[in-house]
Amino acid sequence: MERHTFLSVLIFTLVLLAVGIMLPSGQVDRPVGLPWQIEQTERGSIRVFGIELAHTTLGEAELAFREPSKATLFAPEQGDYTIEAYFNETRLSGLKAKMVFTFDLEQTQVREMYDRGIRISTLGSGTRKVTLHPDDYEQLRKSAIATLTYIPSINLESELVAQRFGQPAARIRDPEGGAIHWLYPELGVDVVLSEEAKEVLQYLPPSQFDRVMAPLQTAGEVVN
Numbered sequence: 001m002e003r004h005t006f007l008s009v010l011i012f013t014l015v016l017l018a019v020g021i022m023l024p025s026g027q028v029d030r031p032v033g034l035p036w037q038i039e040q041t042e043r044g045s046i047r048v049f050g051i052e053l054a055h056t057t058l059g060e061a062e063l064a065f066r067e068p069s070k071a072t073l074f075a076p077e078q079g080d081y082t083i084e085a086y087f088n089e090t091r092l093s094g095l096k097a098k099m100v101f102t103f104d105l106e107q108t109q110v111r112e113m114y115d116r117g118i119r120i121s122t123l124g125s126g127t128r129k130v131t132l133h134p135d136d137y138e139q140l141r142k143s144a145i146a147t148l149t150y151i152p153s154i155n156l157e158s159e160l161v162a163q164r165f166g167q168p169a170a171r172i173r174d175p176e177g178g179a180i181h182w183l184y185p186e187l188g189v190d191v192v193l194s195e196e197a198k199e200v201l202q203y204l205p206p207s208q209f210d211r212v213m214a215p216l217q218t219a220g221e222v223v224n
Contacts, residue, residue: 188209
């Protein structure tokens with residue numbers, strides 16, 4: 001269940017955000033760091049792009065990036081309901097990218113937000129996609145960002161990943177799709193490389209990295 005919930009971030013992101021990535025020519029670069037500039041914080045988390053996971057709120061991220069986010073609630077036919085907020089187009093230290101956030105919210109709270117949703121559509125998988133009520137969106141802005149998914153516009157080759165992040169603790173092929181996860185538990189980052197899809201970087205506090213690593217170790221194939 002945890003694997004389905006967490007990795008759904010990647011699936012929904014690629015489906016919903018696979019749109020144009022070019023920014024307006026007047027867009028100003030935001031000096032908020034590079035994907036491999038990860039800071040360990042005193043509170044046991046990490047800070048990347050100026051965001052300290054489990055502490056920085058969505059509202060604070062909006063202020064830092066000087067743009068409003070968008071958010072969607074996903075209600076699968078089975079499993080937990082989740083909320084994702086995202087910046088569809090942004091520029092980070094000269095690199096164009098998409099960025100998605102998830103939140104550790106109680107299921108009762110998320111389901112109440114679902115009941116108050118103002119627009120519902122259904123994806124091909126049967127998952128319902130819900131637009132939050134404005135009051136619930138304001139509440140979401142006060143919530144701490146739990147995980148961050150970063151999708152760069154440029155292609156990340158394995159050589160560049162090794163150069164910037166170092167050698168991973170493990171490389172594991174995902175049984176669903178064949179993407180290779182470069183796992184860095186001490187840094188709190190999972191770099192997902194695929195020949196058929198965009199590269200994706202998933203960040204979460206190191207203390208919670210087992211949410212990603214354990215399911216892959218169980219079902220995936222170790223790559224030398």
